[in-house]
Amino acid sequence: MAKGMFLDRDGVINREIGRHTTSLAEFEVLPGVPAAIRAANEAGWKVVVITNQSGIDLGLYAHAEVERIHNYLHEMLRSAGAHVSDILYCPHHPSKGRCLCRKPGSLLLERGAARHGIDLERSVMIGDRDRDVEAAQAVGVRGILVAANSPLEQVFEKENLLA
Numbered sequence: 001m002a003k004g005m006f007l008d009r010d011g012v013i014n015r016e017i018g019r020h021t022t023s024l025a026e027f028e029v030l031p032g033v034p035a036a037i038r039a040a041n042e043a044g045w046k047v048v049v050i051t052n053q054s055g056i057d058l059g060l061y062a063h064a065e066v067e068r069i070h071n072y073l074h075e076m077l078r079s080a081g082a083h084v085s086d087i088l089y090c091p092h093h094p095s096k097g098r099c100l101c102r103k104p105g106s107l108l109l110e111r112g113a114a115r116h117g118i119d120l121e122r123s124v125m126i127g128d129r130d131r132d133v134e135a136a137q138a139v140g141v142r143g144i145l146v147a148a149n150s151p152l153e154q155v156f157e158k159e160n161l162l163a
Contacts, residue, residue, distance in 0.1 A: 002046045004118030005161070006109055006141065008127035009051035009087075011148035013073070016128065020055035027069045034080030036152035041082055043162045048112040049073075049087040050125070050135070052102050056091035063091065085116045103127075104134035109141060126155060 010016050015028040040047050049070075055061050070087045077083055088108040090101040100107040113120050125136030126144045133143030146155050156162050 001117050001119035001122075003044065004113060004116065004120070004123035004141075005040050005045040005047045006050050006112065006123065006125040006136065007047060007084075007152075008103075008125075008129070008132045009049050009089075011128035012126055012146065012150075012152065013049065016148040020058075020060050021069070022055060022061040023065055024069050024072055027072065029073065029076060030149060030152065032151050032153050034077055034082050036156060037077060037084065038080060038082035039153070039156065039162055045161075046116050046118055047084045048116060048118070049084050050103065050108045050112065050132075051087070051089045052131075053089045053091055054093035054102070057093035057096050066091075086112055088112055103129075104131040104138070106135045106138040109135055109139050113139075124159070124161065126152075 007013055010021055013033050015030055017026060021027055037047055053066050056063060066089060088111060092099040092102050120140050123141045124144055125132055125141050126146060127133060128146055128148040133145050136143035144159055
């Protein structure tokens, strides 16, 4: 079983803009992210993105726009010699009812681990909100809370993740 690195999307991979990222035009990958993910790949991490996308449930954007953003991210990473194994997202908003996939629920981490042969005990979740850490802890993954828009390579260094 592989070690897994679960990454939140908004604020970790792309710039947190203080509201929903509703289109590809608003999606800005943070500097250094492709190189950091490539370094994680080279260090043997299976990288999986776990993100809440409640704007879908609120009618702010559609699944198709999220898929367009994620396809762009896959292509951008590929051109930098990096990749993520999967991007899993929850489309639900808490005002519309409860679900198990919305962080701090842990279903998406469990699904990512099952799909990609990830050992949860050897894994980390990097996120910029308490709910990211709570989701990680619920399944025995070490949660790492970072400030939004922090340089990912500095997080890796501080946490000694590439050793």
